[in-house]
Amino acid sequence: xxxxxxxxxxxxxxxxxxxxxxxxxxxxxxxxxxxxxxxxxxxxxxxxxxxxxxxxxxxxxxxxxxxxxxxxxxxxxxxxxxxxxxxxxxxxxxxxxxxxxxxxxxxxxxxxxxxxxxxxxxxxxxxxxxxxxxxxxxxxxxxxxxxxxxxxxxxxxxxxxxxxxxxxxxxxxxxxxxxxxxxxxxxxxxxxxxxxxxxxxxxxx
Numbered sequence: 778x779x780x781x782x783x784x785x786x787x788x789x790x791x792x793x794x795x796x797x798x799x800x801x802x803x804x805x806x807x808x809x810x811x812x813x814x815x816x817x818x819x820x821x822x823x824x825x826x827x828x829x830x831x832x833x834x835x836x837x838x839x840x841x842x843x844x845x846x847x848x849x850x851x852x853x854x855x856x857x858x859x860x861x862x863x864x865x866x867x868x869x870x871x872x873x874x875x876x877x878x879x880x881x882x883x884x885x886x887x888x889x890x891x892x893x894x895x896x897x898x899x900x901x902x903x904x905x906x907x908x909x910x911x912x913x914x915x916x917x918x919x920x921x922x923x924x925x926x927x928x929x930x931x932x933x934x935x936x937x938x939x940x941x942x943x944x945x946x947x948x949x950x951x952x953x954x955x956x957x958x959x960x961x962x963x964x965x966x967x968x969x970x971x972x973x974x975x976x977x978x979x980x981x982x
Contacts, residue, residue, distance in 0.1 A: 778879060778899050778933060781809040781840065783949060783980035785935045785957040786972070788830065789814045791911055792963030799963065800830040804837045806972035810955065812859055814844040827853035842881065847873050857881065859902065862889070867896045881935065885918065887925050894930045901930065902957065905938025906948055911959045914938055920951040927952025942975050949980060 786808035788800045800811060813830060815823050827843055831854045834841045842857040843850040847870045850858040857879030860870060870880055882893040883902040893901045903926050907917040917939055926934060936953035941961040948956050958975065965971035 780900075780933055780935075780955045781838075782807075782976065783953075783955050783978070784808060784810065784972070784975050785937075785955040786811045786962065787814050787957055787959045788812065788826075789911070789959050789963055791959060792965075792968075794963060794968075796826045797829045797833070799968070800833055802968050803962075803972060804833055804839055806969040807976045808972055809837070809839045810842070811839060812842040812844055812957065813855075814959075816844070820846075820849070824849050824852055827855055831855055840879075842879065847878065847880075850874070850878055857899070859883070867893070867898060871897065883937075884926070887922070887929050890926045890930050890934075894932050898932060900933040900935060900954075901926075902935045902937050903953070904936055904957075906936045907939030907944060910937075910939035920947060923948065923951045923953060942971065942978070945975065946978055949978075 786803045788796050788811055813827055827849050831841050841855045842859050843855045844859050845864050847858045851874055859881040861883045879899045881900045882898040884890040884893055890901050905914040905917050908914050933954040935955045935957050936948045937957040940956045940958050945956045962971050
């Protein structure tokens with residue numbers, strides 16, 4: 778697979794935005810790859826938000842990935858699901874969804890990245906790349922390890938963790954196909970302007 782953009786937008790409540798309204802702003806500013814990340818939402822509310830955002834994505838020719846929940850991704854008509862290391866195993870997700878869903882896996886080492894590719898993941902998330910970010914990570918994996926991961930796997934890599942408009946170009950140059958950015962976008966004074974500035978950055982060749 779190939780992502781339509783080097784910006785992997787996160788629909789996350791960290792900035793206090795209502796999810797569907799935030800998705801509308803992100804899409805309106807040009808985002809074409811969205812992940813719905815509502816860790817604390819009840820299943821009913823998560824499904825309703827996913828269905829509404831899927832409809833918005835269809836209007837814009839965009840992709841929606843649902844964090845953690847393969848069942849919600851299927852029921853909402855989303856394009857895929859993103860799984861963490863402690864979530865439903867990849868093999869189990871495939872039994873639920875077959876090839877209907879794109880499946881991404883969070884990884885934190887070269888070994889996990891290789892295992893995810895061998896297991897049939899369509900893409901991997903890698904991080905935390907830098908210190909800070911939404912989880913206030915004390916340390917990041919760094920650009921050198923990202924480059925090692927890029928050399929070890931062929932599937933797309935989404936870098937995450939402490940990434941901002943300022944340091945995104947370095948992540949792309951080190952091998953990321955796209956960058957997931959949360960706080961630098963959802964806590965921006967003007968979310969749409971921040972998205973447009975990020976999209977204006979030249980992607981990796």
